[in-house]
Amino acid sequence: MKTRLLLAAILLATAACTGLPGGHATPAPGLTLASWNVEHLAERDGTGCRPRTAADYAAMRAHVERLDADVVAFQEVESRAAAERVFDPARWTVLVEERIGTPRTSACGGRAKGQTIRAQRTGFAIRKGLPFDRQPDLTALQLGDPDLRSGVDVILRPRGGQPLRLLSVHLKSGCSAGDRNEACPVLFRQVPVLEQWIDRRAAEGMRFAVLGDFNRRLALPGDAVWAEWDDASPANADLSLAAGDRTAQCNPRYRDFIDHIVLDRRAAADLAGFDEATYAGEALSDHCAISARLR
Template sequence: MMNLTRIALLVSLLAAPAAHAADPVAPQSPAVQIGVASFNLAWAGSQQDFDRHAAVCNAVSWCDTRPKRGPGGARPDEAAVKAAAQCVADTERQAGGPSQAAMMVPCNAYLGRNTSTPPTSLDYAAKLAGLQATIDKLIETQGVRVLAFQEVRSADVVKTLLGRYADRFSVCDAPHEGFQTVAFAWDRSLSREEGRCNVNRELAVSDDPNDPKARKVRPGLALELQLPGRKVSFLNVHLKSGCANIVPTPIYQARLLDDPAPACAVLNRQVAPLERWLDSTAKSSPEYVLLGDFNRRIDEEAAADIKPEQVRIDGSSALGVPKQDASGKVATRYLWQELADAGRPLTQVPLQAESSCRGFTGLDHIVLSAPLASRQAPGLVSRKTAVIQSPAQRIEPSDHCPRSVTLTF
């Protein structure tokens, strides 16, 4: 007859597999759908920012700090360059110095086509009202809960533009030495933990690496959210303008990133920092969204028949971060093919046609990492929403339409 100890051991051994089989399976976190939008706010500051802008610009007769090209001219003539330089000097003197002038909107920013009559505080208030109404529409009718902003003065301005939703959203921005910066607003109910924002200052390259006083372009901004069961990141960019397309138009010349034009040289020097940022994010947060104003038609690049050996000047593989020279430039011709290489594939969210939207086309994009793209249903598209404004409005709220998409996380 077995003793009690041996019986107890036998019972425990026989019961162990059954108990293990009955263990509950860890539940999968349910899919969450979140509206995400990118919106360039076109030099959006506070009402006080505008009043200061108007006072300085009145004092300098609303001059233009950028030299103008004559009709049919490839570049500004000597007289135009001299006039712009004088405008810069006068504006800096009235503003209180170069650093103060850098934190002010250029005098021509809000003039539009009517340059004979300067805009007023009421005109600017109408611009802010249009932005607020547009953002309200994104949140109310499209369920947007994460918003990436470009060309905004500060987080305080974003809070004002959120209007009745200001108490529901958290906001962060990227402090910068220029008026324009990038910012995020997100519905704080998305996560039990507070979102984390990190500034990427590497993207804020200098317009002229040989001039320590030269203006720096906008930094990048990352938002990290802990959603149920997973961490996701959003990367907000506003890259250098003036080197946008590879297909020529009646207005814009086709330019590759190795083009000698100054704007292309600056955008070129943002490539390596952007690649490093994507690589670092992919390691810590494989599911991420890259969005914002790319100032580059990466949709044109993606649609073009670009051979792998054409991406870089030396014909080398586009895998990995390209080597930089002493100034930060890389041997890259195409932004999209450089970023979306086989080592870290990316997916552009295509745009659904939106006939009611006016403003720039092809500059604002929403891009998904491969792990996040794999979670989306087939046929995913983004849309543009027309900016709300009155027919007679003198300062349009923005020359960009917000681009949005509903993503599954």
């Protein structure tokens, strides 16, 4: 009897150590990728085109932790210092594009009258402990314009898992569909630059994903930009949008995503789920974060 009781106690203790109800085995490791345009994130309180208070930054930090992502591609941050107000440097490694840009003097207007626009940079926040190698920024996306965003390029090397190459982008705004708007010629010059990056990655032996604010409704039937990229040439350039046929819920005025997580054929085969993190109260940004979980 004493032996049976001792064995039962050991089994219960083992179950408790898993941290899972009933002592179920720990789930197979996965990787959650997210993208969030944080809308004019400035270094200091009360500055930039979305002036924020200390409480606003705290709410954004809490929102990030609720995402429970391993990697977050972000857009519209003034600097690394600005990003670290949202991504706690004790928990995240923050990478920001190296582009300097030109001094910004344009007035914000609207609710930020008296303020001037700050730099808008893209980058990544990577959970501490997740190994990675940073690659050179994709500066060709700037088209020679210092105020267009470059792409931040990293290779994740999760322990016990396959490497994954990621690119964080923020493409030219103002051409969400069609080709007639004033901004469209610029966006359409960025398209082959990104296609070249995609095709090079597709020819390599590594999964990849492009994340960020594409400022384009890529899921529209017959979209010309998506057709250029999703051409299955090379074979792994048979691409997928992680959102699938989901519609955006962030703002009822806009049903089509312009923020995307684009997966190559190999990464798409590992897709286990997609989510959009809407806001329960006041919106923390004019964009909602999206995330994809890979097995």
